[in-house]
Amino acid sequence: MSAETPSHNPDTAGRQCVKYTFYKLDAAFLRLPEEKQRDAKLDFIDTVRHFNRRMLLRSYSLVGMRRDVDFLLWTVAAEMEPFQQLETAIRNTALGPFLSVARSFLSTTKRSIYDISLPEDAQAPNADERIRIEPSGSRYLFVYPFIKTRAWYALSHEERQEMITEHIRVGRKYPDIRLNTTYSYGIDDQEFVVAFEGDNPHDFVDLVADLRFTKASMYTQADTPMHICIAMPLPEVMDSIGGAHVSDLVDPDVPEVGGWLAVATMDELAPESSLRVYYGAQQVALFRVNGSIYALSNRCPHARGPLCEGTLVTNGDGPAVRCPWHEAFFSLETGRVLSGPAPRAVETFRVRVEGGTIYIAQSGEGGE
Numbered sequence: 399m400s401a402e403t404p405s406h407n408p409d410t411a412g413r414q415c416v417k418y419t420f421y422k423l424d425a426a427f428l429r430l431p432e433e434k435q436r437d438a439k440l441d442f443i444d445t446v447r448h449f450n451r452r453m454l455l456r457s458y459s460l461v462g463m464r465r466d467v468d469f470l471l472w473t474v475a476a477e478m479e480p481f482q483q484l485e486t487a488i489r490n491t492a493l494g495p496f497l498s499v500a501r502s503f504l505s506t507t508k509r510s511i512y513d514i515s516l517p518e519d520a521q522a523p524n525a526d527e528r529i530r531i532e533p534s535g536s537r538y539l540f541v542y543p544f545i546k547t548r549a550w551y552a553l554s555h556e557e558r559q560e561m562i563t564e565h566i567r568v569g570r571k572y573p574d575i576r577l578n579t580t581y582s583y584g585i586d587d588q589e590f591v592v593a594f595e596g597d598n599p600h601d602f603v604d605l606v607a608d609l610r611f612t613k614a615s616m617y618t619q620a621d622t623p624m625h626i627c628i629a630m631p632l633p634e635v636m637d638s639i640g641g642a643h644v645s646d647l648v649d650p651d652v653p654e655v656g657g658w659l660a661v662a663t664m665d666e667l668a669p670e671s672s673l674r675v676y677y678g679a680q681q682v683a684l685f686r687v688n689g690s691i692y693a694l695s696n697r698c699p700h701a702r703g704p705l706c707e708g709t710l711v712t713n714g715d716g717p718a719v720r721c722p723w724h725e726a727f728f729s730l731e732t733g734r735v736l737s738g739p740a741p742r743a744v745e746t747f748r749v750r751v752e753g754g755t756i757y758i759a760q761s762g763e764g765g766e
């Protein structure tokens with residue numbers, strides 16, 4: 399939990415692992431007695447929700463959209479291992495024997511090697527924004543794997559930059575479509591996974607049609623299969639696959655904006671230790687110190703060091719954490735900078751413990 403020497407690689411700091419897993423339901427499930435269908439779906443929901451605490455997890459239905467896949471789990475985590483653990487847990491649910499992974503794309507976030515601002519832009523995009531996936535609340539996700547021709551890589555950087563700039567300029571005509579590009583070099587069969595978020599399928603069709611007329615399009619080797627995925631909470635996804643209805647039996651997945659979210663159990667957070675959890679898209683560091691629980695944004699405001707890997711100290715300022723990268727100290731109670739290079743306080747979350755479960759909510763002043 400402590401790290402005395404800053405030892406991170408700035409090129410990889412803050413990057414995330416991303417997995418798109420598409421499932422297909424065996425129709426035999428729909429011939430089970432209704433009670434068994436209901437129990438299997440509830441088991442699946444309960445199991446997957448447990449991972450909400452360890453990764454960003456979004457669910458989508460594709461029933462009626464494509465015949466070869468039924469639903470998608472879009473997951474984002476700091477490491478690869480939680481993806482494997484989630485898949486093992488899903489296989490062990492009562493629904494697991496009726497599910498097959500019809501398709502999956504593994505990738506990571508990465509800073510683009512191109513300048514993705516336009517000359518007319520007043521402000522360049524924040525580089526950090528490009529290494530973090532923060533899904534919007536869009537109704538649809540459009541996902542496809544993408545491979546460039548090898549001829550693309552033989553072009554000069556200037557030639558490629560010119561085509562990328564043209565590509566970006568076309569994209570700007572559709573401000574309601576938001577692009578998440580992630581990279582799969584060496585870890586999966588495609589080179590990129592492209593995931594657009596948007597509320598209007600017509601906009602997306604028009605955008606893709608426009609992009610066909612750009613020069614860069616000549617260097618596309620593969621960009622199928624394409625998927626249109628409809629965002630919905632996991633219980634509704636389970637309803638969409640057919641069989642017993644369960645969405646009226648369980649809570650929706652996501653708390654209302656700023657609302658309370660169960661993120662861990664007391665058993666998972668040992669005394670005088672820390673744990674990284676997720677509050678929606680945001681990484682949060684939980685600390686248990688002298689019997690109290692504190693929750694702070696996991697990202698140090700200085701250079702995004704992971705506070706959950708910091709050192710806990712208690713002195714006249716009360717309980718504090720020292721950032722593992724450049725030794726900024728933050729109060730666990732208020733998030734205030736006690737010393738070091740951080741330019742501002744770190745966000746705190748409210749904390750509540752009920753029946754051995756730890757809940758957090760936004761807009762907190764400190765732990766309770």
Ligand code: FES
Pocket residue numbers: 698699700701702703721722723724725726738739740
């Ligand atoms: S990242 Fe530099 S002090 Fe935290």
